[in-house]
Amino acid sequence: MAHGPAKGIGRWLYATNHKDIGTMYLWFSFAMFILGGAFAMIIRAELFAPGMQLIKPEFFNQMTTMHGLIMVFGAIMPAFVGLANWLIPMQIGAPDMALPRMNNLSFWILPFGFSLLAATLFMEGGAPNFGWTFYAPLSTTYAPPTVNFFIFGVHIIGASSIMGSINIIATVLNLRAPGMTLMKMPLFVWTWLITAFLLVAVMPVLAGAVTMMLMDINFGTSFFDAAGGGDPVLFQHVFWFFGHPEVYIIILPAFGVISAIIPTFSRKPLFGYSSMVYATSAIAFLSFIVWAHHMYTVGMPLAGELYFMYATMLIAVPTGVKVFNWIATMFGGAISYETPMLFSIAFVILFTIGGFTGLMLAMAPADIQYHDSYFVVAHFHYVMVAGAVFSMSAAVYYWLPKWTGKMYSEAMGKTHFWLAFIGFNVTFFPQHFLGLAGMPRRYADYALQFTEWNMVSTVGAFIYGAAQILFLYNVIRTIVAGTPAPEEKTWEGAEGLEWTLPSPPPFHSFSTPPEVK
Amino acid sequence: MSSDSNYYVPEQSPYPVVTALAMGLLALGGGLAVQGKGMLILTLGLVLLAVVFYLWFGTVIKENMAGMTSPQLKRSYVWGMSWFIFSEVMFFAAFFGALFYIRVYAMPWLGGEGDKSDMISLIWPGFQPEWPLMVNPDQVVGGEKFVGPEKNMSFPGWGGVLGWLPLWNTIVLLTSSVTVHWAHHAIKHNDRSKFNLWLGVTVALGAIFLVLQYLEYHHAYADMGLTLESGIYGTTFFMLTGFHGFHVTMGTLMLFIQWIRGLKGHFSADDQFGFEACSWYWHFVDVVWLGLFIFVYVLG
């Protein structure tokens, strides 16, 4: 255990070290972010003007599907797992993750899974084209043959997620330093513990959904075929039983990140720590019982519509508690505006907008108008991009000096932030208008009256995309040529065990458990 | 391991990444196989997976026997196994949920109940919802894609109860849960010969269950016209019992391996986690069967 990292490629292939694995997760997710981003650029370029310009409608459908799948499963989720790998052992005073070899397995499944998924683009019949929500019968009766690779790919990626989560749960429950009681854990650890629980609970349901598809497609079953007594709506129920918790899987770790950064740069402890913990738990619980708010237009009984509507609106309460706490933390603080803080403040503002549009969508009678329009697209990009992705950007700037021992360029970081902030809003704010005016989502073409806002949106998308190149450059430059970061604490207001370690931290974070008072 | 005895951090290992490779092959091979494009890659993946698991678990066992594992690591294993079983519970929940949804909601709706009735009765005029579903909507309108079964697996009434396989399956599996518990009890008291005996009996019962299950499937396909293709009844029946049967197969195999290890004297009163984990799995499989027995057979 005294020894450092192994030499050569073996260090990465056979890695059991949480930092090495975390690093691989982060780079992998960034690669997927770029790939998914490239698909998004193709979509936006096509939508710059009405009529077909660059690609065929069939390919457009493949692009929306692959963009969604890759961003959700390849970019955002692995990014947070990478963060968890790096931070959880350091934040709870452990030497490593609880099950290091399984950790390696969880990571290495991903390149195989996503290569398979991406390879479908070059196969006969093209990549999956049925949307990231893969509703039957589009994804069964009418699917391209590559759907089978998609199904098995989802299976192994799901297995990776489940193993990663089990590892996180075991680490948090079992490897905390003496004195680190549950209610003393940093919120990032808390939110990940709850996220991991959600993942273990719903990834198997996703596996169930794709298994049913596999059987319907290849073995003559009739889960989703009314001719045999099944029901295509069953698919939607199973999918969204996974899908809604999934959106919280994506956002909860982001809450944890923001709850670490805002106190640091406000130079005040987090306001309402325990209410944050309870609010997170409440959100996790509620996320299991609201899934059919994605299905208001499917033809549910009235009682179902009403129940899912009220239950969904309840989520706004714990979410509101969180937003209140972040603002209360900043209130009266000695705030400074370094890059991580800029991203965090933007997170609070933009995520709140996304939450409010969610509330609008939660109202069944209103949603019948908004459903499957660009309004929904705007909603979930406010929560997933300005929420999850912004928080990832914040996290990277915040902890990069700790990880590498080098300081990033603040000027470049701020430029990245402003480009991202402006680019993001220019892209997605107009999509609210487009949706309300009736532009449906997932079409390669649109009616003339939607032209102007679509042009604006495309311009914004390319600004946002360019900002990520700058981000990449800034990170690489930090690693190879950054100025040395301060010994331990990069940020004067930072609290927590990870800031008691040197920067960069030793190979095995804590070889003897620190004492937590 | 040298500087600190509190924490156990294992050495680097080639097994995980090879496992990932095997899983990649399985995914690719599975996709090819279901399209009728050969079994080669799938087989390769399966073989590789079996080999690497053998080596990987072998290493873990060796390390454990060499006293390298700490109580803390064992607690991690306990958490790991418990949450793994929870994930399995959720996998079955998806299929039980599907059965519930079909029976409680979809069936009556297909039969014209509820506020969408007008449209439905235009599409499938004359369809009679019932469970087990013997005549599919497709057949009502003259289709032949899904031909309903001639007979079903439900409770045959008290007269035929002794010839009803699911009942025997239930008895076999419940008994095996008791015998595995006795084995556990025996090893806790360091009684190795009793342990080997009861574990051996458990494995045998698992095998008997599988044989019975095979007979049942054979009966269904050969004599009852009940297949995967016979509509939603056959679909839910075979998928639920099939996944359960798969889990019994895995469980039997796992217990069998533990039995071999027991014969080799690997276990003692305070060190039998490998066996314990498998026995939890076995109890889980048993509980799932009870759910199946009630919801698929008795109330079927």
Ligand code: HEM
């Ligand atoms: C206050 C909290 C939220 C509420 C009340 C809410 C409500 C809703 C509703 C009702 C829909 C369905 C709209 C429709 O299809 O017509 C929806 C869609 C969606 N939401 Fe949210 N949401 C909330 C937060 C979030 C968060 C935090 C995320 C992810 C980080 C998220 C991601 C999504 C996604 C991805 C979709 C679209 C799914 C699709 O492709 O159809 N939402 N939301």
Ligand SMILES: [Cu+2]
């Ligand atoms: Cu939702």
